[in-house]
Amino acid sequence: MISVEKALQIVLNSTQDFGVEEIPFFQSNGRILKESIVADRDFPPFNRVSMDGIAIDFQQFQNGQKEFFIEGIQAAGSEQRSLKNPKNCIEVMTGAVLPKNTSAVVRYEDLEINNGIATILIDEVKDFQNIHPQGKDEQKGAILIPKNIQISPAEIGVFATVGKSTVKVAKQPKVMIISTGDELVDVDGIPLAHQIRRSNVFTLVSLLENLKIPSSTNHISDDKEVLKTNIKKYLETFDVLLFSGAVSKGKFDFLPEVLEELGVQKLFHQVAQRPGKPFWFGQTETCSIFAFPGNPVSTFVNCLVYFYSWFYKFVGIKFEEKTAILAEDIYFKPDLTYFLQVKIHYRFGHLIATPINSNGSGDLSSLIKADGFIQLPNDKTEFKKGESYPIIIYK
Amino acid sequence: MISVEKALQIVLNSTQDFGVEEIPFFQSNGRILKESIVADRDFPPFNRVSMDGIAIDFQQFQNGQKEFFIEGIQAAGSEQRSLKNPKNCIEVMTGAVLPKNTSAVVRYEDLEINNGIATILIDEVKDFQNIHPQGKDEQKGAILIPKNIQISPAEIGVFATVGKSTVKVAKQPKVMIISTGDELVDVDGIPLAHQIRRSNVFTLVSLLENLKIPSSTNHISDDKEVLKTNIKKYLETFDVLLFSGAVSKGKFDFLPEVLEELGVQKLFHQVAQRPGKPFWFGQTETCSIFAFPGNPVSTFVNCLVYFYSWFYKFVGIKFEEKTAILAEDIYFKPDLTYFLQVKIHYRFGHLIATPINSNGSGDLSSLIKADGFIQLPNDKTEFKKGESYPIIIYK
Structure with missing residues (x-):
């Protein structure tokens, strides 16, 4: 029997690299980013007006001018205009390009506008105020998002901003989840007195769903030959097999034996922990096999402790310990x-x-x-x- | 301008009840449960063997007997057997029904088995040991899961266990997410110097995805009549409209005006907060309208503070404040x-x-x-x- 630390170390050393795929950015929430996302231009891409109001030549205010004739309007999304007369101003909207020949924005709250003349009501205006300068947040070419992070809505917004309509993410492993045990009946079945319904496979499916990993499920009865035939096939088809049950010392707990007969290398059986002790773990060249004990809490905690850690290692994610x-x-x-x-x-x-x-x-x-x-x-x-x-x- | 507390109170008072739908249990991860889940029988449903080993009549051990002839095997998933001779034993597997006429289980580790005779190697055996008694965890009829909780993998397992192949969950609101602003181009477009790409709608879609709420999106240009025609249609079709942008004081920020012209009752405009101040919120008989300011961080925080809270109130979930x-x-x-x-x-x-x-x-x-x-x-x-x-x- 080995320690949790040792077991985890063995599990983490067994991870493989299943490669990368490219998917539409809006489907990538929860997936693992496998490329660095770079600023395709400066952010903001221009000197950006950050308040609705007027843009002026700051020098004129410095010289004591308070009244400005409004030459025109600079809307968000319009091409940059130019202030023709430095003694005039241009009305500007949040998000607009700062007009040429202007160098400060005074917001509507600090103005009075009558007959096309804006009068500044405040005594202090700062050079370049209410302007978000080009490149202040990020310069073109800067790494906005490093690779190997779990994508969340914040990252989705950045993908859109820099025009990444597709992104490279870690391929998900192909997972088969298998229940064993003749005491199990289907969810919509009526169990006899000595039977219970299958539940752990669905818990596992949902736990993997939370990692955005789709999975298949099957139930195999406690018959050694049937187990062997099915598992042989799964070992060839899937990257990961998750079992629940049939790993204790019971007479009908063939699973470790069957796996070893099929050439799976056993890496450990039994970990010094409660619950979840009879956990069996092994691998082939192409498949990792997690055989969890059949009790619901044992299966649950082992999936979180071992499978989750295995997955995060495999995709290159490190989490801070909580x-x-x-x-x-x-x-x-x-x-x-x-x-x-x-x-x-x-x-x-x-x-x-x-x-x-x-x-x-x-x-x-x-x-x-x-x-x-x-x-x-x-x-x-x-x-x-x-x-x-x-x-x-x-x- | 009202306070965050007051704004939140108004938002929470505006929630409606969109009813309940019944869905397959394995699709319910992340949804909100709208029925109590009750134990359909005792848990465990029988006196359940919790260790592999032998089941004996405890009285015999009390009387000093240490060697027991093995009468047979009780496997998990098999009908309950009876111990015929109280001086004998039955081999039992984890998960099996405790055989009739037995009252303690001794695990393999504490036995030696030779020629069909099990010899107990330890001095202390307790009455009913290694047996998980019927009904110990839950009695038939007990509420296992109260309604109004967010479903996670743990709940999925319980649904399966009690045979709830479908479960009642809160219907999700029908949501339309609308961007405005002529400065916006599509994600796969190349913006001109004064333009930027649409990004907030995708952030919002992803934030709603995390609540399992599907949503539609559209972009409307800064043209008052076009805005009006489209919004009129959306107000009739959707339960919620989320806007990003066009709620500041700018010349082309028609949105509040258009909404009010369409008969939307304005509940507030502008909240005393940073970022996210120009938030506009209103409602019709059938639709709630969240118009967030267009800056990415403003939209993001307002969605989390107001829309998330509105949704959780609407489905009946209370979270502890972190x-x-x-x-x-x-x-x-x-x-x-x-x-x-x-x-x-x-x-x-x-x-x-x-x-x-x-x-x-x-x-x-x-x-x-x-x-x-x-x-x-x-x-x-x-x-x-x-x-x-x-x-x-x-x-």
Whole structure:
């Protein structure tokens, strides 16, 4: 049995590079950017008026002039005009190009306009005021977005601004999610007394959906030959197989055996953690196999701890570790890393983690009551209120 | 000009109820649940074996018996068996029904099995050990998930478990997102010197996508009659219109005028905040109209502050306010609520908000550098390092 740290290290070392694809920018929300986005021109691209009002030659105001004849209007989206007479002004709209021969904008609030004459009501006007100078935000050629970031609405706006109608993103791995166990019936079936419905595969599908990874699912009964035939096919077709169940020590838990018979290299089986201990992990040349224990909470936490980390490593994303503060003393004796289910509250900028009552790894509804797992290391048995530990927030 | 608090209150009072629809459970991730989910039977539904090993009659162990003849195997997913002779045992697998006439499970690790006889190697066995009792997690009829929550992978798993192949969720509003401004060209166009590309609509589409709200988009030029004709049609067809631009005081900012001419009731125009001040909000009997200022950061923050809050109110979701701790002293004199762009770091369970350098509301790339807005109230001018304020995290 290996430690969580060691298991994670092995998982992260096994990531492969599945390459890059180019997609329409407006479909890229949540995907991983694989190219740097560069300013195609200065931002703003011209001296940009930032208030509605009049543009003047600042020198005239310096010389004491307060009344300006309005020569015309410079609208946003119109070609740059020129102030013909330096003693006049041009009305300007937010977003417009600053007219030639002008060097300050006085906003309507500080003006009175009568009969085509604008009178400045304030005593102080600054050179170049209310103008967003060309190139102030970014210069042409500057990197606006580095590659290897997760795309969010903010990035989508920048893609549009610089004319990136398609963007290069990490290809998503092809994933098959497989449930095993003869005790499982379909969601719309009526289980007999000794049966339960399939649920973990759907949880996994949704957890992957949150990473924008589409996945296929299947159920295989606890028959060694059927398992073997199907898995052989999947190993050839998919980049990743996720299993839920059939990795304990039970008589019908053929899975590790079947995988090894099919030439999958076992990298570890069993991790010193609770819940999720009987996790089996292996690989072939082309496929990574995550076989999670069948209990709902075990499958859930292992997907977040191992598969999510594997995926982010694989696409080149690094996240800052989040931590939270324990709201209660915790005593946990086993020599295992303890992923304790907690509810998170925000208090004066502190993340407070309050343990929820749970009946162990089979307790599906505990995942509803909690919104995260706080990770308590195996080298201690007492964890004090007020101490901070790594947190995985899933809601 | 009204305060942010007052504006938000008006926006929240304007929400309507667009009803409920029933969708396949596996498509419901991210949607808002509009029914309570009830346990269709006890959880676990039977006394569930939680370790692989043997099931015995605990009384026999109490009486000093250590060797048990194996009568058979109880697999997960098989009908309940009965122990025929109380002095024997049945091999049991994790997830299986506890066989009749047995009352404790001893795991393989604590056994030696030879010639069909299991010998218990440990001295202590507890009554009902390694059994997850029927109904321990939830009793039949218990509410597993209350309505009015945002569905996540944890809830998807519970839907499957209780056989909810379809679930009732809040209908999404029909949203049209409209850009205005003659300075805008399409993303795949080459702007002239005085033009820029359309970007805010795509940012808004993505921000709504994160709420699972599909939306339509259109661009209307700065022509009053064209604006009027189009908006009239949209007011009749959509539940929500989102505008970006044309709400300042500029000569070509017809929008407020056009909306009022079309019978839209103006609820406010201009909010005491930076950025995002020229926000216009109104409604008809059937439509809510959010007209955001055209600067990228203004549109972004107003969508998060007002539209997100409006949506969550409308679907019945309440979120706990998040707060973060300022990493630097901030001085801000104007009598405005200041949505300051910050980068969030997690340190020992603290959310630390470090202001980023920004060139104001026209600076699109500042949205990339930051990951949140800290909300500094208008009744103060000095905000000290170490103080905590509400935070909107968007990444």
